Amino acid sequence: MASLPGIDEHTTSEELITGDNEWHKLVIPKGSDWQIDLKTEGKLIIKINSGIAEIFGTELAVDDEYVFQSWKFPIYAVEDTELIWKCPDLTTNTIIVRSNHTMKYIYNLHFMLEKIRMSNFEGPRVMVVGDPQTGKTSLSRTLCSYALKFNAYQPLYINLDPQQPIFTVPGCVSATPISDILDAQLPTWGQSLTSGATLLHNKQPMVKNYGLERINENKDLYFECINQLSEVVRERLHVDPQVRRSGCIVDTPATTQLDENLNELHHIIEKLNINIMLILCSEADPLWEKVKKTFGPELGNNNIFFIPNLDGVSTVDDVYKRSLQRTSIREYFYGSLDTALSPYAVGVDYEDVVIWKPSNVFDNEIGKVELFPVTITPSNLQHAVIAITFAERRADQATVIKSPILGFALITEVNEKRRKLRILLPVPGRLPSKAMILTSYRYLE
Numbered sequence: 001m002a003s004l005p006g007i008d009e010h011t012t013s014e015e016l017i018t019g020d021n022e023w024h025k026l027v028i029p030k031g032s033d034w035q036i037d038l039k040t041e042g043k044l045i046i047k048i049n050s051g052i053a054e055i056f057g058t059e060l061a062v063d064d065e066y067v068f069q070s071w072k073f074p075i076y077a078v079e080d081t082e083l084i085w086k087c088p089d090l091t092t093n094t095i096i097v098r099s100n101h102t103m104k105y106i107y108n109l110h111f112m113l114e115k116i117r118m119s120n121f122e123g124p125r126v127m128v129v130g131d132p133q134t135g136k137t138s139l140s141r142t143l144c145s146y147a148l149k150f151n152a153y154q155p156l157y158i159n160l161d162p163q164q165p166i167f168t169v170p171g172c173v174s175a176t177p178i179s180d181i182l183d184a185q186l187p188t189w190g191q192s193l194t195s196g197a198t199l200l201h202n203k204q205p206m207v208k209n210y211g212l213e214r215i216n217e218n219k220d221l222y223f224e225c226i227n228q229l230s231e232v233v234r235e236r237l238h239v240d241p242q243v244r245r246s247g248c249i250v251d252t253p254a255t256t257q258l259d260e261n262l263n264e265l266h267h268i269i270e271k272l273n274i275n276i277m278l279i280l281c282s283e284a285d286p287l288w289e290k291v292k293k294t295f296g297p298e299l300g301n302n303n304i305f306f307i308p309n310l311d312g313v314s315t316v317d318d319v320y321k322r323s324l325q326r327t328s329i330r331e332y333f334y335g336s337l338d339t340a341l342s343p344y345a346v347g348v349d350y351e352d353v354v355i356w357k358p359s360n361v362f363d364n365e366i367g368k369v370e371l372f373p374v375t376i377t378p379s380n381l382q383h384a385v386i387a388i389t390f391a392e393r394r395a396d397q398a399t400v401i402k403s404p405i406l407g408f409a410l411i412t413e414v415n416e417k418r419r420k421l422r423i424l425l426p427v428p429g430r431l432p433s434k435a436m437i438l439t440s441y442r443y444l445e
């Protein structure tokens, strides 16, 4: 066994751990998860000594150090795994190792999808559906990781939950070809194109900015974003045979956020040309019957599968979601623990910017596909994340809504006296002379 200086060979998972920052040893039996919940910013460092362990399908290399922060996730042992770890925030009571009984369903699904990929030029177009916190994202991530484990596939991961920041800041819907291994250390799955070098191959998401937090703040705009994204997806699948053959995995918002008669799911199925549906629920759940009845005639009952809610999936509250969103905004500008980026601050006059905001039913506006001009004041804009569009600065709102996104910026200061804004950009240069859209997200450095 490889060992680090200072490690007590007799340390086992049964020892009393009271929150020190020393190395400890843990054995995870085959088929079990170490369910980790890092509530604070304290770092967990782990190193696999032996065995095969995965995080959502991404295998951890033996003897490499992995660092984690503020995240709930499992380390799953494919084989008996021995590892060492240190973290001041974990104690004997918070080390939970449990058998995972739902992994077999994921293996079966993976092999079914693999069969489709091998026998067709067009890969499976899978949609994952379920109630809140049933494991939709965990399942999508594992299926994406497995797809590229043994073959040169590049599945397209489509995230339709704007509250969930994956490869982007929050507030977006996105489609990302998973072109290489995911970063096991990051809840955001890895880094997208950045202003610095990354350790792993960075991914290139296609992003549509919704900008609001919840879907019901403006459903018309949300579905307009999905329509626009589906055009980009169609184009990508048309020109890229590798992605086309690998197929798509579509991660949807919880069914409770969509309409009860499933018309909105139907719209997504049509737009993204879905041919396989995975429902995370029990067989006795009324959702399962409803989905089969509604979509069976169109997709065929053989293409609709239920999977029990994944083992280990934990409920997450708004505080946790916000902390993930905050982490993703920080990563966008400053990088992650092992990739430091250098954002660039520019000063601009009030007159140099045109900022719009989407209409929001919660602000007594009609939730239409419509933008309103934003008056520049500190209360409106201080610490706000804004999307920079490709539309010219003076473009009308209809053009701005249809425009793709160039990237995001952060307004760090609004100086009313001098009528100046200080804006943080991910790359050096001037602020592009483009129209911008205010998002609901704030980040205080």
Ligand SMILES: Nc1ncnc2c1ncn2[C@@H]1O[C@H](COP(=O)(O)OP(=O)(O)OP(=O)(O)O)[C@@H](O)[C@H]1O
Residues within 6 Å of the ligand: 033, 034, 035, 036, 072, 073, 074, 100, 130, 131, 132, 133, 134, 135, 136, 137, 138, 139, 161, 164, 253, 254, 310, 311, 312, 313, 314, 315, 316
């Ligand atoms: N085996 C496990 N052990 C511990 N935590 C887990 C496990 N599987 C998933 N989780 C965690 O449970 C939480 C909820 O899982 P996930 O995000 O996949 O559910 P979801 O259905 O997509 O949720 P939402 O409805 O909020 O989008 C996540 O923080 C995830 O990392």
